[in-house]
Amino acid sequence: MIKNLKRVGGALARRGRSAPAAPVEAPPPAGWFPWLLAFAAGTLAGLVVVVAAGLLFKRAKKEREESSREAPPQQKLRGGGSSEEPPAHKTSAFGMQGKRAAMEDAHVVASKGPVTVAGVFDGCGGARAAKLCGARLASEKLRQALLDSRAGDASPAIAAFLASCETAVDAEARRAGWVDATTAVVAVVNGDTLSVGWVGDSRCVVVSGAGARVLTRDHNASNPAEAQRVRAAGGLVGRNEKEAKASKATKLAAKVLSPNIAYRTHPKNPMRVYPGGITLTRALGGRPLKMKSSCPVVADAETATVPVAGATHVILACDGVWDVLDAAGAADVVVGARPDDAAERLARAAFEKGSTDNITAVVVELPSTPAARSEPEAE
Ligand SMILES: *[C@@H]1O[C@H](CO)[C@@H](O)[C@H](O)[C@H]1NC(C)=O
Numbered sequence: 153m154i155k156n157l158k159r160v161g162g163a164l165a166r167r168g169r170s171a172p173a174a175p176v177e178a179p180p181p182a183g184w185f186p187w188l189l190a191f192a193a194g195t196l197a198g199l200v201v202v203v204a205a206g207l208l209f210k211r212a213k214k215e216r217e218e219s220s221r222e223a224p225p226q227q228k229l230r231g232g233g234s235s236e237e238p239p240a241h242k243t244s245a246f247g248m249q250g251k252r253a254a255m256e257d258a259h260v261v262a263s264k265g266p267v268t269v270a271g272v273f274d275g276c277g278g279a280r281a282a283k284l285c286g287a288r289l290a291s292e293k294l295r296q297a298l299l300d301s302r303a304g305d306a307s308p309a310i311a312a313f314l315a316s317c318e319t320a321v322d323a324e325a326r327r328a329g330w331v332d333a334t335t336a337v338v339a340v341v342n343g344d345t346l347s348v349g350w351v352g353d354s355r356c357v358v359v360s361g362a363g364a365r366v367l368t369r370d371h372n373a374s375n376p377a378e379a380q381r382v383r384a385a386g387g388l389v390g391r392n393e394k395e396a397k398a399s400k401a402t403k404l405a406a407k408v409l410s411p412n413i414a415y416r417t418h419p420k421n422p423m424r425v426y427p428g429g430i431t432l433t434r435a436l437g438g439r440p441l442k443m444k445s446s447c448p449v450v451a452d453a454e455t456a457t458v459p460v461a462g463a464t465h466v467i468l469a470c471d472g473v474w475d476v477l478d479a480a481g482a483a484d485v486v487v488g489a490r491p492d493d494a495a496e497r498l499a500r501a502a503f504e505k506g507s508t509d510n511i512t513a514v515v516v517e518l519p520s521t522p523a524a525r526s527e528p529e530a531e
């Protein structure tokens with residue numbers, strides 16, 4: 153468009169030059185007026201383009217915000233079906249972005265009798281994968297297999313659920329061109345047994361009088377075991393691409409000098425997987441990361457099952473919490489909180505500590521003492 157205008161301006165200029173000389177009140181000296189006109193027109197056109205782009209961007213942003221409002225991922229559900237058995241656990245769930253409660257990540261918590269199912273999904277590169285997985289866990293039909301895993305170990309059911317989420321996200325990615333990825337941590341508390349399955353760097357922490365214990369192992373490239381798995385699968389690991397692609401000689405030099413000098417990266421920066429450059433080594437979705445023939449970022453869930461007799465709380469939260477709080481710090485917050493707002497207290501504590509990320513948490517309070525166990529449920 154600007155090119156065209158210039159051509160028009162040029163034409164104007166030529167015409168100006170070839171115009172017959174005016175007699176007395178000669179117009180301004182030949183040449184400069186048409187150029188000024190062209191310049192003004194060009195500037196105006198540029199301005200119009202900038203304003204239009206701004207408006208389009210604003211509209212797209214508004215649409216994105218609206219679509220993220222549509223599907224509220226903050227779901228606190230009853231187990232569904234029979235209500236003859238009151239739920240054994242008090243639960244809370246909360247998600248926020250910046251200062252506001254937000255619908256960016258997804259979290260679900262549902263109780264039925266002695267079984268509580270909870271999940272946190274932390275979106276990356278877009279919220280759609282997280283929302284799809286949250287909606288699947290919120291769907292009574294899909295959750296049923298987890299709620300029904302009453303005989304102890306629910307980890308096979310959780311692994312199967314997470315595998316089905318990967319299939320569902322991948323189908324949407326192919327159909328609608330999604331690139332969105334998400335972490336997932338799903339827990340099933342069944343009486344005195346806790347099963348957890350996870351993909352990515354959201355964590356599950358069990359709190360008891362003896363302290364707080366992290367049950368998950370972050371699937372990130374700073375985790376040596378994961379870095380090794382990535383390299384074995386043909387991926388590269390480094391704090392930046394330069395480090396990831398460094399030769400043996402450079403690596404040796406970096407050991408002697410420092411990463412600052414050798415790679416121009418701070419030693420404290422997190423490790424990333426290349427190609428792609430993300431810190432996660434496992435995620436649901438993220439199709440572009442997985443299209444390579446050697447595919448270091450995978451969706452394989454890890455699971456754990458532990459006894460929780462005597463424990464007081466189970467916390468599920470995304471890295472927005474763990475960036476600024478360790479397990480003990482999080483435990484301090486939830487132990488002092490009311491059961492119905494422990495998750496919000498935890499998210500706000502992380503925000504106050506300076507977390508800049510999206511913050512999502514679910515807290516399940518366990519009936520830790522026999523007295524509490526027989527306490528009637530106030531719903
Ligand atoms: C919060 O989540 C949204 C959706 O997943 C993402 O686009 C955004 O970048 C996140 N914000 C931060 C600070 O991570």
Ligand SMILES: *[C@@H]1O[C@H](CO)[C@@H](O)[C@H](O)[C@H]1NC(C)=O
Pocket residue numbers: 353369370371372373374375422423431471
């Ligand atoms: C990566 O995982 C390790 C091992 O679980 C953990 O200690 C570390 O804090 C994580 N780093 C980041 C940047 O998330």
